[in-house]
Amino acid sequence: MTEATGSKRAQATRAALLSAAGEVFTAAGYERASMAMIAERAGASIGSLYHHFAAKSDLYITVYNEYNRRQQHRSAKAFRTALAAGEEDALRLYIAGARAYLEGCWQERKLARLFLSGNGPAGFGLLSRERFREWLTANATLVNGHTRPLSDMLVLSLTAMSTEAGREVADAPSKAEATRMIDEVLELMGRLYPSS
Template identity: 40%
Template sequence: MARKSSWEWSRTAQTRQSMLQAAREIFAEHGFAEANVADVVARAGSSVGSLYHHFGGKTELFLALYEDHQAAHEEASASSVAKAKQAGVADPVELLIAGARAYLAGAWERRDLVRLFMEGDGPPGFELLRRTRGREWIRQNAVLLGASGDPVDRFMVTVLTSIIGEAAREVVTSDTEEAAQEVIDAAMVLIRRLDPLKRPE
């Protein structure tokens, strides 16, 4: 019985992944508003009933794609920061840079998704979700940097996070990986120059 259950779970996961991949392609080609559920299931080799069973509809499919994308970002950044710590890096800014490099590398690898989510063509409530995620990203960076809760520190962490976000916009519109890497390197130089938690004399 356990073997059958494991097989069914694997098949369900595979079906879900096939639909997400098909949705990624269809949404990237047509945008959310113009995308058609029938096109997604046809490309996934599945059925409309199966899509509604796994996701509930086009909106939920789009949001699941976004959540998977964000989870990949977070996992890569956290792993990169952990590796830097294991290598003896203790400077909070350098740890942030390690995480930012992983984040921006992921932006290049999934540039079709980043462009999709940047364009603002999403279901109702998506912009609010993006803003909420953005605030959480700032909070996580503040923890990593050991920033205090005072207004200047909050402002500096927000600026720093914005630099990474704007770098991602440039990365995903780069023509080549080399050009994207130049943007990433430039962003890291700027972060180091800002030294965000250093107070002026």
């Protein structure tokens, strides 16, 4: 076997383990989930699981970080698309990114519910607060190079609204209801800083 083949196999195994971990954590919760359950779901050996992840907490944090990476990618892509279409208003750009984030909460609702509940390993609450601060800084950086810059407190309020709305969207009973919630919260955001 070549090194490239081994690397591809290791990447595929890691991806399968992360996918299985997401399924097990969302079904059982962090406390009841076990490494054996995750290995079984992935069709991998427990040794392979421990080769890639040191502990259940490491695996959970990795799944969380991957989810956040996808959410940030969705938001940044929507922001760039709005910018490329000629939008220059900071609030409208923020709202474009927020819509993508909230739609991601619906698309990945099981993971969103899990992570937004705050359930996780020791120290997860601190980690999620750190990620919130990072998200806040990224949002401020993205939008404030454009017309009508947003104050730090407005960015904080909008980001908190997005996070809380994400929790509700993830719990929506249907896509139609999730879409209604998204539209309503974005309309409310627009009222916080009306067009001049």
